[in-house]
Amino acid sequence: MSQDKIITIYDIAEKLKLSPSTISRGLQNNTAVNAKTKKKIFDTANEMGYRFNTFARNLRTQNTNTIGVIVPRLNSYFISAVLAGIEKVINGAGYNMLISQSLESSEKEVEYTKTMMHNRVDGLIVTLAADTTNFDHFLPFVKHHIPLLFVDRVIDDENYSKVVIDNSKSGYDATTHLIDQGCKRIVHITGNTLRNVYRDRKLGYEKALIDHGIPVDHELLFETDLTEVSALKSVVKILKMNPLPDGLFVSNDFCAAICLKKLKQAGIKIPEDMAIVGFNNDTTSRITDPALSTINYPGQEMGEAVATNLINCLSNKDISAKAQTIVLKSELIVRESSFRREHKPIKL
Amino acid sequence: MSQDKIITIYDIAEKLKLSPSTISRGLQNNTAVNAKTKKKIFDTANEMGYRFNTFARNLRTQNTNTIGVIVPRLNSYFISAVLAGIEKVINGAGYNMLISQSLESSEKEVEYTKTMMHNRVDGLIVTLAADTTNFDHFLPFVKHHIPLLFVDRVIDDENYSKVVIDNSKSGYDATTHLIDQGCKRIVHITGNTLRNVYRDRKLGYEKALIDHGIPVDHELLFETDLTEVSALKSVVKILKMNPLPDGLFVSNDFCAAICLKKLKQAGIKIPEDMAIVGFNNDTTSRITDPALSTINYPGQEMGEAVATNLINCLSNKDISAKAQTIVLKSELIVRESSFRREHKPIKL
DNA sequence: ATAAAATATGCAACCGATTGCATATTTTAT
DNA sequence: ATAAAATATGCAATCGGTTGCATATTTTAT
The missing domain is CATH 3.40.50.2300 (Response regulator)
Structure with missing residues (x-):
């Protein structure tokens, strides 16, 4: 049974009647140390339960x-x-x-x-x-x-x-896909557009609309914090719209999944009445019913x-x-x- | 604009014509240092952009x-x-x-x-x-x-x-609830029973069956790795059973959600034909349709x-x-x- | 005014490993 | 046998803070 004490290179040095420098070099497998000495050092270190002290090393080598x-x-x-x-x-x-x-x-x-x-x-x-x-x-x-x-x-x-x-391209792709599927009024629910990820997805969404001759309607853009609460509020807002939107692009699968579920409960058919695309390819997206289209985010x-x-x-x-x-x-x-x-x- | 160099207490000491000890104590807000001196030390430290070196400190104080x-x-x-x-x-x-x-x-x-x-x-x-x-x-x-x-x-x-x-109690509760709902043949899908969490849930499941006079059938216990693949395999196995089980207790919400979805696709009505309880209260469990009963796991x-x-x-x-x-x-x-x-x- | 107490600062060792330089030992070459 | 080269080991400084003890300075008490 080895000691309770924390072993240092000094302890090994003392035991082997060598200097701490040699122990240090030996443990680093330095070629300046004789092979037999090295072996002795390694064996003794193991036997004594030596663990190098990260801090002493870091202090000296200046990297952590x-x-x-x-x-x-x-x-x-x-x-x-x-x-x-x-x-x-x-x-x-x-x-x-x-x-x-x-x-x-x-x-x-x-x-x-x-x-x-x-x-x-x-x-x-x-x-x-x-x-x-x-x-x-x-x-x-x-x-x-x-x-x-x-x-x-x-x-x-x-x-x-x-x-x-490429958040912008992904936003563009998601939106274009919805347009391809026949959507004309597409709501985009996203996060704080201060951050590149949400800002760029929004830009992609808008560009896709413009490229396909659909006017950008700011009523259809929901900037939220993408939480469950926001999702529920967004659904309420959507259901009040007249005419109802026919497409939904959400910047986050969880939020999209909540919307999907609530819209379905409100009697809206997915994807017939409203097509939905999320973002992230979370495991969540495979579990919703119907399964959620999404952007795979590696x-x-x-x-x-x-x-x-x-x-x-x-x-x-x-x-x-x-x-x-x-x-x-x-x-x-x-x-x-x-x-x-x-x-x-x-x-x- | 401050220097590129990393500032140490020695630099501060030199600048203030004090000893490093005083700087050290000052920065630690030690009462032995005069209040005015302390203020000077703090100000100079800020001004010079001083950051203490964790390693030197750790090496000395022997805690990290x-x-x-x-x-x-x-x-x-x-x-x-x-x-x-x-x-x-x-x-x-x-x-x-x-x-x-x-x-x-x-x-x-x-x-x-x-x-x-x-x-x-x-x-x-x-x-x-x-x-x-x-x-x-x-x-x-x-x-x-x-x-x-x-x-x-x-x-x-x-x-x-x-x-x-209390995994055992939770397993017991989940199973008892299924029995309460009229289930007689309850499948339990769980993880490696070497680990307390899965072992105990299984024990709870078995105890609940016994306490309610239902024989423990080892055919109904699936020890898996709880991945999506295992979930799919488990569903195949379940669908081949005759008579079909009428309850399913899964040790993990994700796995339960996959099962739920696949069973539903196979035409099984949830919960009428088969009642399902998961485990964890993942966000996943609120997204499935129908929403998944589960054990809230804090x-x-x-x-x-x-x-x-x-x-x-x-x-x-x-x-x-x-x-x-x-x-x-x-x-x-x-x-x-x-x-x-x-x-x-x-x-x- | 002087001793005692309280306060403030400095000295120097220490934490444990690393490394440039010096030195001792062995090997190789002449 | 001796010098030169190669190999192996040790010495001591260093990294940047911390802290016990000593010392200097100021305050308080008598």
């Missing part, structure tokens, strides 16, 4: 092997898929992950960004909170040349690296992409590396909630 | 202000709710959170437990992987008196603190409870504190998928 991640919330399918992707790559490369959730509050985002700095993370990955408009809290990272990358909800500035999907891949990019930044000493924007493929998935007739872009 | 969390996977509604709860409490108490996902692999769980030890986390919170049977990797935490707590999927050992729900609260308990362990120097098991309330929520007639325990 830790990546900070700030997301708006942890309990979301999309976010957790992104995190799973980040975690996979990060841990595979021997890094750890420090996570905070801003809870959509810009204030907390600022605070946690500071904490990440304190903790000397080697890099930071951020998905912006809904209401962040000032980005000064990220400047220290730029100043200290600490890689800072954004994913999904990003800063509209070419100087930052980011991973996104959360895990986005996480993997941003993490891979970050790891590359860290291994390349090449500080001159330019900021880059990676756009991952998103695609319309047509399911029952919007499928009225065979038309151009059909996928199942 | 970091809590490790190991979960089976990040992309799950339940887990992300638990994490959100943990994060809330942990960050509120000034700690950071280091997260790893074992991806249900015992091997990775062992590896990440070691990493957490290396990183000298002040405490560790674990939800066990599906196939972990040997728990020796946790012994170093016990040996070094580092608080180790489990949540949801736990070790069956009174010496460890944990936060759980993920966020469980996270908050386990984190609060951990923080208490850390602030009490009292090492003698006994291991405790916290059982949070879980409850049956009856929705349309199982509601045939008014009966004893009705909740909406």
Whole structure:
């Protein structure tokens, strides 16, 4: 049974009558240390239950092997898929992950960004909170040349690296599909258009309408917080409209699913009376009845992409590396909630 | 514009013609430092853009202000709710959170437990992987008196603190409710019964059958991995049964939702022909049609409870504190998928 | 006015690993 | 046998804070 005490290289050095330097080098598999000595060191370290002290090492080497991640919330399918992707790559490369959730509050985002700095993370990955408009809290990272990358909800500035999907195109595709299916009055329910994701989807929606000769009617645009409550309110509003809209494009599957269910309960036939397209391809979208058409949003891949990019930044000493924007493929998935007739872009 | 250099207390000391000790104490708001001096120190620190170095501090103080969390996977509604709860409490108490996902692999769980030890986390919170049977990797935490707590999927050992729900009672309640609704042949689809959560739900299911004079039929018990694929296979198996089961208790809402949808497509009326109860109260359960009865599983609260308990362990120097098991309330929520007639325990 | 107490600051060791440089030892070449 | 080269190990400074103890300064009490 080994001791209760935490073993350091000094303990190993004493036991083997060697200097701490040799132990340190031995454990790092440094070629300057004799093979036999090395073996002895490894064996003794194991036997004594040695674990290196991350802090002493970090203090000396000035890097922490830790990546900070700030997301708006942890309990979301999309976010957790992104995190799973980040975690996979990060841990595979021997890094750890420090996570905070801003809870959509810009204030907390600022605070946690500071904490990440304190903790000397080697890099930071951020998905912006809904209401962040000032980005000064990220400047220290730029100043200290600490890689800072954004994913999904990003800063509209070419100087930052980011991973996104083409939200504008996706919004366009979703809307065009609804038009293809014969919709003429299409409601769009979306989130805070301050953020690129919702703003761009809206732009895509409007462009699709214009391109197909349908006037943009601001009565049909609902900017909400995409919660269940908002969904219910939106349904009430829709049901009061005259004439009733015949298409619905919602920026989020959960919200779309709630609308679908409530509209159905109100006697509206989906997709005959109203065709619906969601966004995200959450598991939710396969469970509604009828199944929800949606935009496939590759959360895990986005996480993997941003993490891979970050790891590359860290291994390349090449500080001159330019900021880059990676756009991952998103695609319309047509399911029952919007499928009225065979038309151009059909996928199942 | 401040410098590019990272500022240390030595820089502040030099600028103010004070010793680093005074700066250190000043920044800690130590009463030994004169109020005016303190003010000067804080102002200068701000002005110079000082950020304390976590590692130097940790190395000296021998604690890291970091809590490790190991979960089976990040992309799950339940887990992300638990994490959100943990994060809330942990960050509120000034700690950071280091997260790893074992991806249900015992091997990775062992590896990440070691990493957490290396990183000298002040405490560790674990939800066990599906196939972990040997728990020796946790012994170093016990040996070094580092608080180790489990949540949801736990070790069956009174010496460890944990936060759980009464899975056995919940299984009993779900099954009894189905029996109340007139079900006689109830299929139970569950996960790996090596883990307490699935084992106990199964035990509750069996006890309810026995208590109501219904024989336990092992043909009706499906031990699966609760994925979509398993759900589909289970449905095929159910449809081949003769006579058809009239009740279905599934240990997971997503899996239950898939079953519900497929059974409905096969022409089975829910709940008339087959009543269904899920588990978790995922958002999913409100979206199915008919809405899914389920067990409300307070993920966020469980996270908050386990984190609060951990923080208490850390602030009490009292090492003698006994291991405790916290059982949070879980409850049956009856929705349309199982509601045939008014009966004893009705909740909406 | 002087001693005692309270307050404020500094010195220097320490946490545990890393690493440039110096030194000791062994091997190889002449 | 001796010098040169290669190999192996050690010394000591360093990373940036923290803290016990000593010392200097000011305040209070007698």
